[in-house]
Amino acid sequence: MIALLRRADALLISLTRPLRHLDGLPALALRFYLVPVFWMAGSQKLLHFSDTVAWFGDPFQGLGLPLPWLLAALATASELGGAVLLALGLATRWISLPLLATMVVAALAVHLPNGWQAIADPSAPFANAQVLAAAERLMRIRDILQSHGDYDWLTASGPVVILNNGVEFAVTYAVMLMALVVLGGGRYTSADWWLARYLRR
Known part of the structure; x- marks a missing residue:
């Protein structure tokens, strides 16, 4: 039985080996899915920045966070800058970390009391x-x-x-960002890959 499973595994590997050059497509799909999500979120924060700061700092009907102006600015910059960098596939792993942090804060501070469903x-x-x-x-x-x-x-x-307004979307985006931290921008499909290739030369 074990020998049969090993042969099946070896066959699957040999059949999928030609597809290894397409392994950048999943990362590309994740990046392009997340670009409009973060662009819209960051744009709304920027367009209504004073309201965003007030909401970040309000302990009764908002998040009650310290230094609301600074945190609102960081969140806005992360989302807008993150959308641009994800679109390019540039510094993908690095920008995924602050975006992941914003999703964790959003999930815990905003959405968790509402349960799972969006x-x-x-x-x-x-x-x-x-x-x-x-x-x-x-x-x-x-x-x-x-x-x-x-x-x-x-x-x-x-x-x-x-x-x-449950945690469903925030958790989904967080999982996608965790995948990008591991995958990076993707082979052939990101500035990261081409830059790394140039630097290796």
Whole structure:
């Protein structure tokens, strides 16, 4: 049995060996997925910077962080600069670390009290009390829209949902960033790879 598994493993390795030159594509896909995420987040912080600082420092309705101006500036710069560097595949491992830190802070300080789900789905296995309570509100919203609006037009792109703001997206982005810390920018697809190749010469 073990010999059979070894032969199957050797066969799989030999069949996939020609694909090794495509091993930069997963890193490229992760980078390009994350670029608009961080660009939009950083842009919103920059456009409403005074509100961002106030929210970072507010101990009652915000994060209650010390040095809110500095931390808001660092978060904004990390997200905007990170989007540009990820797009280029330049300093991929290095920029993934502060972006990962922002995702951990966001998950723990902002999203964790809301549970796992980003969108409230009472039928999901991880539905907490907050999500289950959203079911009645969602039913009321649908009733109002069906009675007083063009429901088919309003829901043409998908059903009405309630944002739960759980940790789901923050954790997903954090996992993707951890993968980039290990993978780097990717073979052939990043400035990191071409720069390293040039320096080796």
